[in-house]
Amino acid sequence: MRMPPTEPIIQVESLSFSYSGSRPALIDLNLEVNPGEKVALVGPNGAGKSTLLLHLNGILRTRNGSRVQIDGLEVSDKTLRAVRAKVGLVFQDPDDQLFSPTVFEDVAFGPLHMGLPEAEVRERVARAMAAVGMVGYEDRMPHHLSLGERKRVAIATVLAMEPQVLVLDEPSAGLDPRARRRLIHLLQGLPQTMLVASHDMRLVWDLCPRTAILDGGRLVADGPTADLLRDEGLMAAHGLECP
Amino acid sequence: MSARWIGFLERYQQGTSPIHCLDPRLKLLATLAFVLLAGLAWGAIVLAGIPWGQALKRSAIALPFAGMVALSLPFTQAGQIVWTLNLWGWDLSITDAGLLLFVAILVKAWLSVLVSGLLVATTRFPDLLLGLQSLRVPAALTATISFMYRYLFVLVDEALRLQTAREARSVGTGRTVFWRARVLGGLIGSLFIRSYERSERVYMAMLDRGYAGEIRSLTRLTWQGRDSWAALAWGLALLGVALVARLSSLGVG
Numbered sequence: 001m002r003m004p005p006t007e008p009i010i011q012v013e014s015l016s017f018s019y020s021g022s023r024p025a026l027i028d029l030n031l032e033v034n035p036g037e038k039v040a041l042v043g044p045n046g047a048g049k050s051t052l053l054l055h056l057n058g059i060l061r062t063r064n065g066s067r068v069q070i071d072g073l074e075v076s077d078k079t080l081r082a083v084r085a086k087v088g089l090v091f092q093d094p095d096d097q098l099f100s101p102t103v104f105e106d107v108a109f110g111p112l113h114m115g116l117p118e119a120e121v122r123e124r125v126a127r128a129m130a131a132v133g134m135v136g137y138e139d140r141m142p143h144h145l146s147l148g149e150r151k152r153v154a155i156a157t158v159l160a161m162e163p164q165v166l167v168l169d170e171p172s173a174g175l176d177p178r179a180r181r182r183l184i185h186l187l188q189g190l191p192q193t194m195l196v197a198s199h200d201m202r203l204v205w206d207l208c209p210r211t212a213i214l215d216g217g218r219l220v221a222d223g224p225t226a227d228l229l230r231d232e233g234l235m236a237a238h239g240l241e242c243p
Numbered sequence: 244m245s246a247r248w249i250g251f252l253e254r255y256q257q258g259t260s261p262i263h264c265l266d267p268r269l270k271l272l273a274t275l276a277f278v279l280l281a282g283l284a285w286g287a288i289v290l291a292g293i294p295w296g297q298a299l300k301r302s303a304i305a306l307p308f309a310g311m312v313a314l315s316l317p318f319t320q321a322g323q324i325v326w327t328l329n330l331w332g333w334d335l336s337i338t339d340a341g342l343l344l345f346v347a348i349l350v351k352a353w354l355s356v357l358v359s360g361l362l363v364a365t366t367r368f369p370d371l372l373l374g375l376q377s378l379r380v381p382a383a384l385t386a387t388i389s390f391m392y393r394y395l396f397v398l399v400d401e402a403l404r405l406q407t408a409r410e411a412r413s414v415g416t417g418r419t420v421f422w423r424a425r426v427l428g429g430l431i432g433s434l435f436i437r438s439y440e441r442s443e444r445v446y447m448a449m450l451d452r453g454y455a456g457e458i459r460s461l462t463r464l465t466w467q468g469r470d471s472w473a474a475l476a477w478g479l480a481l482l483g484v485a486l487v488a489r490l491s492s493l494g495v496g
Contacts, residue, residue: 059447081453089451095397096444101369101389105460113453118461141369143396161452 008032011069025051027217040204041197043214044239049197057087088158092170094150104138110161128160148179166192172200201243284357291365302357309352317341
């Protein structure tokens, strides 16, 4: 690590954002995440969770006064490629993430577009497939896989870029209990810093020691998961349930 | 073979139609050429273990389209009049040359679909794309085909879900053609909007993984000895067909 370990790897400073012609989606949001931390992002639909996630790799861009820093790099036109290599975004619907005709090509897409040589690309694909337990599926077509399998391949597509930060949007949505269990185990075993947006409080409880609650575009609570999720008043106030 | 069958053959051999009058050598060679070409396709189909009945049925899909296009030919080509049709005081004449062209186009269309069907049935789609890419087909085209194939299944799933939802809510009578048209229109509309929104999310996913306007891929195709042999055999066979066709057209001239 080039930065000293106390330096936060994600730094969001007074981030405000509104989609054109709508009410603000994020209002003066501040968030810092340290390397290796697994942080849950919870809140009702429309709270701004996805909007925040899309800022972390520059798909949505900051306006005046706002600042997003990843591993010491401020997100801007110049740093965009470097930032996207550091932050891996896993979308809610794996059909959005898996756009190539075969699993291999999809997992190779990131490393190839980072400009890595062929041998390195193949090595990274093999490592990523092993990490998500999908070795042997390389030549399969995405539409022949189950949702749980597609989800794991979607995670492999980002792992192959060897990011420092994993950002996941609703990772357990639509999965049956067994697939969900496997996914939680998989995520628990990964060393990356994680920011996980989810309505699945059991997943939050099992995976993330720290939780941030978002409501109406504002960060309304940020602390140890065990404290926040036991606070029935707080949870009910933001339309959430205790696990 | 019974005497009746021979009699049937002979009964039609005494005609004086333009086809009867063609040089026998030409007719022999033309028939041979056709059988050879069709035989090539059939041989490959049998070799690939594709049920030939299905291949036949699927390849017939081209006939209505080709037929519509070629329908005017028998009436518009110059040549000897074979048959005259009186339609509301209009004389429509079918000529021999026109008829020949009509049949030729139908057969061509059918054979083309048959061999294309063979290609698609015996090649995995990703490999087909790789092949196109390494033959330097423009990336914009191969990427479009690739996305189309990938999301065709997603789209069909979505269409089926929408249809089920409509079915579940439409009880009783009142299913007029107008109603069906409206339902179909709504279905297509919402499919379009869903696809449009999905395309934006897919683009975001691509951007996130370093996409900058150019799709890169590793070529994984390896040309083997047996490919060379197959290419040689196929090339010789096609050359033979071309030669036979050339010879038979010389016969006409």
